[in-house]
Amino acid sequence: MSDWADWDHIVKIDPDKTLVDGETFEDVAATGTDAIEVGGTTGMTEEKMKRVVDACGKHDIPVYIEPSNPASVVHSDRHDGYLIPVVMNAGDVAWITGAHKEWIRMDDDIDWSRTFTEAYIVMNPEASVASYTQANCDLDADDVAAYAEAAEHLLGQEIVYVEYSGMLGDTDIVAAAADILDDATLFYGGGIHDYESARTMAQHADTIVVGDLVHDEGVDAVRETVKGAKDATATVK
Ligand SMILES: CC(C)=CCC/C(C)=C/CC/C(C)=C/CC/C(C)=C/COP(=O)(O)OP(=O)(O)O
Numbered sequence: 001m002s003d004w005a006d007w008d009h010i011v012k013i014d015p016d017k018t019l020v021d022g023e024t025f026e027d028v029a030a031t032g033t034d035a036i037e038v039g040g041t042t043g044m045t046e047e048k049m050k051r052v053v054d055a056c057g058k059h060d061i062p063v064y065i066e067p068s069n070p071a072s073v074v075h076s077d078r079h080d081g082y083l084i085p086v087v088m089n090a091g092d093v094a095w096i097t098g099a100h101k102e103w104i105r106m107d108d109d110i111d112w113s114r115t116f117t118e119a120y121i122v123m124n125p126e127a128s129v130a131s132y133t134q135a136n137c138d139l140d141a142d143d144v145a146a147y148a149e150a151a152e153h154l155l156g157q158e159i160v161y162v163e164y165s166g167m168l169g170d171t172d173i174v175a176a177a178a179d180i181l182d183d184a185t186l187f188y189g190g191g192i193h194d195y196e197s198a199r200t201m202a203q204h205a206d207t208i209v210v211g212d213l214v215h216d217e218g219v220d221a222v223r224e225t226v227k228g229a230k231d232a233t234a235t236v237k
């Protein structure tokens with residue numbers, strides 16, 4: 001069974017951002033979250049990625065690199081694996097297969113035994129990831145469900161990721177993606193900032209992803225979102 005089948009909650013750390021003053025990666029690992037993803041769209045470098053992966057990898061929690069470009073992939077035995085985005089609604093094929101082909105051409109050390117993909121559906125047109133990938137975010141619930149179904153059944157994706165980075169998403173849209181999936185795991189990320197927003201999104205998604213909050217508010221706020229995710233899982237699923 002894949003690691004993520006048991007995850008209710010992920011903290012996503014952006015190596016281009018800082019933690020709250022006085023907090024450490026150990027504090028983040030101790031929030032009760034199930035895993036740490038390391039990635040961000042803008043300002044990514046190999047050095048920044050390596051620093052955060054090394055720091056997180058010392059703690060007893062799964063750590064996955066989520067690269068936004070081939071140059072931000074680092075190899076180490078400090079982390080558990082790689083979650084490589086494939087953007088279903090990208091306007092530029094580079095973010096579906098192009099960057100992937102270039103990465104594979106350039107990198108002789110890819111460890112396929114711990115490399116997996118995430119089928120992104122990018123929904124917030126204001127997010128850097130939307131402009132970066134020229135995503136068409138003008139999608140209704142039927143469109144999103146169809147992308148999710150295509151991801152699982154045509155492309156064989158094990159993770160579908162409804163991405164509202166920076167804003168809280170539409171629950172009807174998240175529910176539509178959840179309803180259509182058979183076995184794939186649904187990740188939801190975007191705007192989760194407290195117990196209630198976490199619980200609401202976790203009632204639909206299998207796994208919620210909390211990003212900006214860890215950088216802006218810190219670990220106490222993240223801990224509340226872990227509670228929300230765990231309570232939703234205990235009552236709904
Ligand atoms: C093939 C390889 C190794 C890389 C390419 C992988 C792809 C397709 C990346 C596309 C962009 C993407 C989905 C990046 C994942 C990380 C992500 C969504 C971070 C959040 O981004 P924002 O919140 O928009 O950005 P900032 O917080 O940096 O402004």
Ligand SMILES: O=P(O)(O)OC[C@@H](O)CO
Nearest residue numbers: 165166189190191211212
């Ligand atoms: O930063 P936020 O809005 O929490 O979004 C989390 C994650 O989905 C970003 O890739």
Ligand SMILES: [Mg+2]
Nearest residue numbers: 165166211212
């Ligand atoms: Mg962000």
